[in-house]
Amino acid sequence: MAVDLLLGLQWGDEGKGKIVDVLTKNYDIIARFQGGPNAGHTLEFDGIKHVLHTIPSGIFHDKAVNLVGNGVVIDPVIFKKELDNLAKFNIDFKNKLLISRKAHLILPTHRLLDAASEASKGKAKIGSTLKGIGPTYMDKTGRNGIRVGDLELKNWEEKYRALANKHEAMIDFYNVDLQYNLAELEADFFAAVEVLKTLQFIDSEEYLHQAQKAEKTILAEGAQGSLLDIDFGTYPFVTSSNTTAAGACTGLGVAPGKINEVFGIFKAYTTRVGSGPFPTELFDQYGETMGRVGNEFGATTGRPRRCGWLDLVALKYAVQVNGVTQLIMMKGDVLSGFDTLKICTAYNYKGEKITHFPFNIEAENVTPIYTEMKGWKEDLTKMTEASQMPKALNDYIDYLEKELEIPIKIVSVGPDRTQTIHR
Ligand code: GDP
Ligand code: IMO
Ligand code: MG
Numbered sequence: 306m307a308v309d310l311l312l313g314l315q316w317g318d319e320g321k322g323k324i325v326d327v328l329t330k331n332y333d334i335i336a337r338f339q340g341g342p343n344a345g346h347t348l349e350f351d352g353i354k355h356v357l358h359t360i361p362s363g364i365f366h367d368k369a370v371n372l373v374g375n376g377v378v379i380d381p382v383i384f385k386k387e388l389d390n391l392a393k394f395n396i397d398f399k400n401k402l403l404i405s406r407k408a409h410l411i412l413p414t415h416r417l418l419d420a421a422s423e424a425s426k427g428k429a430k431i432g433s434t435l436k437g438i439g440p441t442y443m444d445k446t447g448r449n450g451i452r453v454g455d456l457e458l459k460n461w462e463e464k465y466r467a468l469a470n471k472h473e474a475m476i477d478f479y480n481v482d483l484q485y486n487l488a489e490l491e492a493d494f495f496a497a498v499e500v501l502k503t504l505q506f507i508d509s510e511e512y513l514h515q516a517q518k519a520e521k522t523i524l525a526e527g528a529q530g531s532l533l534d535i536d537f538g539t540y541p542f543v544t545s546s547n548t549t550a551a552g553a554c555t556g557l558g559v560a561p562g563k564i565n566e567v568f569g570i571f572k573a574y575t576t577r578v579g580s581g582p583f584p585t586e587l588f589d590q591y592g593e594t595m596g597r598v599g600n601e602f603g604a605t606t607g608r609p610r611r612c613g614w615l616d617l618v619a620l621k622y623a624v625q626v627n628g629v630t631q632l633i634m635m636k637g638d639v640l641s642g643f644d645t646l647k648i649c650t651a652y653n654y655k656g657e658k659i660t661h662f663p664f665n666i667e668a669e670n671v672t673p674i675y676t677e678m679k680g681w682k683e684d685l686t687k688m689t690e691a692s693q694m695p696k697a698l699n700d701y702i703d704y705l706e707k708e709l710e711i712p713i714k715i716v717s718v719g720p721d722r723t724q725t726i727h728r
Contacts, residue, residue: 307565308517310553311633312527314623316577318603318610319570320635320717322346325362325526327715327725328568333521334370335363336513338556339546340528341378341411341441343434345604350722355391356604359384361526364396374509374525375407376546376556378441379453380416381497388500398504405509406454412465413490414472415440421479431542432579434605442545444468453506456498510558517563525553531623532577539666542581550627569629569711571620572636573701576610578603582666584673585613585649599639614647614675617708622662624709633715634705637698638724643680646701649673650708678704685718691728 311328313319326348329335342358348365349355357364359379361371373379388398396402415437422439423430433439444450449468455461469487476483516523529548532538537549546552554561574595577583586592592612595601601610623629640646651660651674658674665671681697688694694702694716702713716726 308513308523308525308553308557308559308563309566309568310525310527310550310564311568311570312548312550312553312627313530314569314571314620314627314629315530315575316532316583317528317530318345318576318578318601319530319572320347320633321527321570322348322357322362323635323717323720323722324568324570324633324715324725325524326350326365327722328524329363329366329369331522332363332369332524334372334513334516334523335361335526336372336374336509336523336557337361337377337526337528338374338553339376339548340544341436341438342380342383343436343438343544343605344528346528347604347720348722349720354720358387358605360387360391360402363524363526364391364402365394370401370403372403372509372512373405373408374557375405376552377405378409378411378438378445379404379501380411380436381501382413382493383436385497385500400505403505403507403509403512404453404501406452406457406506407509408453409441409445409450410453410455411437411441412451412469412472413487413494414469414476415444417476417483417485417487417490418472421476421481421483424481424483425479430580432581434579434603436605439545440472453501456502457506513557513559523559525557525559527553531626532619534626537622537626539581542579549623566631567627567629568631568633569624569627570633570635571615571623572599573615573634573640574599574636575613575616575619576601578606578608578610582668582671583611583613584619584652584666584668584671585616585647586611587613591643594643595639599636614649614673616649616673617705618649618652618660618662618673621660621709624711629711632705632709632711632713633717634702634713635717637701637716638685638718641681641684646678646680647675648678648704650676686724688718688726689723691716691726694726
């Protein structure tokens with residue numbers, strides 16, 4: 306049995322949480338494969354909005370098992386808060402939420418190191434969510450990390466102490482003004498570890514292998530977006546994991562040949578939160594309208610998201626790197642009322658017209674070249690059938706499908722589960 310994969314094609318916040326929730330009814334297992342609580346995945350149904358950071362977005366469905374895979378980094382403190390927020394929903398966490406023993410732990414000192422590193426960079430900062438993601442993955446690849454499975458060993462606190470001491474020396478090295486009380490942070494951390502330990506820790510690659518043999522359906526849930534990928538994103542303004550399709554193989558232990566559908570999700574425009582280049586960014590009333598109507602504020606940090614036109618050069622690149630088989634377009638409703646919509650179809654790169662995504666997309670090298678399309682005026686948010694969609698929206702979708710050579714199978718017209726059109 307194959308594994309399907311859903312991932313973001315832009316700079317994150319495409320609406321992955323909403324669509325994973327919508328698709329969960331078709332799956333037995335939902336598995337997060339990378340990232341950590343830098344993610345903020347929003348789900349809305351029955352008038353309630355939920356923001357998940359580490360817990361997969363299938364958690365509200367009774368039938369599905371949710372798995373936090375080996376590629377994810379877990380902060381027990383944030384994880385405990387997520388569980389507390391969900392306490393009133395009577396979810397059977399013991400059986401419905403499984404944790405890979407090979408997932409790495411974010412320690413309090415990883416968060417401090419993130420803050421120290423960003424402070425030391427001044428204006429060149431990444432704009433990190435400050436959740437300790439970079440330092441934790443550095444310890445993972447540096448072979449110093451502490452994993453969930455270590456919590457079952459007697460000496461893990463010794464390992465913890467040695468690593469935390471080293472981190473403190475590293476924080477001093479940054480020589481920035483960082484106020485903290487490690488004893489307090491550690492008290493929270495150790496208390497939260499005890500809560501984490503109430504869940505099942507499993508050898509998740511074996512679990513997924515057996516699930517595939519038993520013909521279970523599995524959906525892998527990505528975090529962040531392809532342009533934040535450590536290899537293929539706008540380095541160094543990226544996150545520290547592989548957010549692209551290959552990350553699902555390493556982050557879950559699923560073989561490449563077992564990946565079936567790759568759902569690529571994008572907004573009808575573009576947003577970015579944090580620093581880094583963004584060729585189609587708008588600083589005018591159109592960008593302001595997208596941000597206001599789209600309520601573009603980070604689900605994890607509350608920071609306003611930068612907004613701009615759809616960038617087809619970047620989108621094609623993401624489709625290609627991921628091998629996308631089906632597209633999902635989000636937030637079409639936010640563009641209602643624009644007379645004209647622009648789509649970036651090429652870059653003027655150092656004076657030359659190019660249509661591929663180059664090494665460097667800083668503003669001094671890249672100016673977007675746009676095509677214009679007629680906008681739509683209709684309110685889309687009550688529409689439930691493709692037949693109700695206005696002509697201008699269909700033209701926008703047809704254009705993208707032709708350019709990307711992949712069908713757009715779902716059009717989302719609002720944050721709620723029900724505001725979803727299948728075509
Ligand atoms: P994720 O990180 O990819 O899961 O996305 P986020 O949850 O960070 O950001 C997406 C935001 O857009 C959330 O506030 C969603 O509730 C909201 N949203 C999702 N789909 C739509 C849509 O089609 N229209 C509108 N207006 N909002 C949407
Ligand atoms: P979801 O899963 C949008 C951005 C940060 C920063 C950069 C590095 O909700 O789409 P990090 O904390 O990883 O060191 O930050 O990546 N970033 C995100 N932007 N959505 C996310 O996740 C993000 N996770 C990280 O803003 O620019
Ligand atoms: Mg988000």
